[in-house]
Amino acid sequence: MLEIKNLHARIAEDGTEIIRGLNLTVKAGEVAAVMGPNGSGKSTLSYILAGRQDYEVTEGDILYNGESILELDPAERASKGIFLAFQYPLEIPGVATMQFLKVAMNEQRKARGEAELTTPDFIRRVKEAAEKLKIDQAMLRRPLNVGFSGGEKKRAEILQMALLEPKLCILDETDSGLDIDALKIVADGVNALKSPDRATIVITHYQRLLDYIVPDTVHVLYKGQIIRSGDKALALELEENGYADIIGEAA
Numbered sequence: 001m002l003e004i005k006n007l008h009a010r011i012a013e014d015g016t017e018i019i020r021g022l023n024l025t026v027k028a029g030e031v032a033a034v035m036g037p038n039g040s041g042k043s044t045l046s047y048i049l050a051g052r053q054d055y056e057v058t059e060g061d062i063l064y065n066g067e068s069i070l071e072l073d074p075a076e077r078a079s080k081g082i083f084l085a086f087q088y089p090l091e092i093p094g095v096a097t098m099q100f101l102k103v104a105m106n107e108q109r110k111a112r113g114e115a116e117l118t119t120p121d122f123i124r125r126v127k128e129a130a131e132k133l134k135i136d137q138a139m140l141r142r143p144l145n146v147g148f149s150g151g152e153k154k155r156a157e158i159l160q161m162a163l164l165e166p167k168l169c170i171l172d173e174t175d176s177g178l179d180i181d182a183l184k185i186v187a188d189g190v191n192a193l194k195s196p197d198r199a200t201i202v203i204t205h206y207q208r209l210l211d212y213i214v215p216d217t218v219h220v221l222y223k224g225q226i227i228r229s230g231d232k233a234l235a236l237e238l239e240e241n242g243y244a245d246i247i248g249e250a251a
């Protein structure tokens, strides 16, 4: 589904190279964890996948279902099913969460050339997804993210993900860390959305998220490169020994 080949990318503003020859393949159905010390380029990688304009790819390619996405803008990538969960969720005063979801879903349908959802169809879908994620209806009537607790923001984000039915989900968990309830919400959401035609990249500094999401593959990102790949055992090894050994071997 995703093939990143010898990717080099830099910050557009000052030319600093952050991604330095990164290779990564993620298959449909797979949950891939990308781990690495702070400052490795994990968040940068997620922004580049989403198509943010403040980074420039200077070499290599990103293939999504066999086609390069480098020339696509963020909206085009989203319409093809690439979803980046926000690290810092936007607060949208005055717009009920429900209304926001309707606009987001219909925008995406428009981009895919599909008809707008009827109101009953929309409500049915939201109710189903909300129930699955244990989100109560009252939350859906509140303005998106305004005054939401950390856990509620995570639920809202996972709900967006569930409703937009992405094919490639990228979740970047901040280094600041989530409390255990928020971690479980994210994990339950990812696990509930697991399907043979969907892939998820879970970016995390900590192994603890992986106590709840069992990844199929684990990749260590360091200084803009994947320096080691393995299965879940690699995450456990990292928890035990830290990154130093693997970094040393790669050097």
Ligand code: ADP
Pocket: 011, 018, 036, 037, 038, 039, 040, 041, 042, 043, 044, 045, 054, 175
């Ligand atoms: P991680 O998510 O692994 O902690 P980041 O991708 O946030 O790493 O950052 C990688 C490196 O790139 C860091 O040294 C960071 O300071 C730098 N960096 C990323 N984006 C920018 C930017 N827009 N401007 C300046 N420096 C940046």
Ligand code: MG
Pocket: 038, 039, 043, 175
């Ligand atoms: Mg960081």
Ligand code: MG
Pocket: 042, 043, 044, 173, 174, 175
């Ligand atoms: Mg980061």
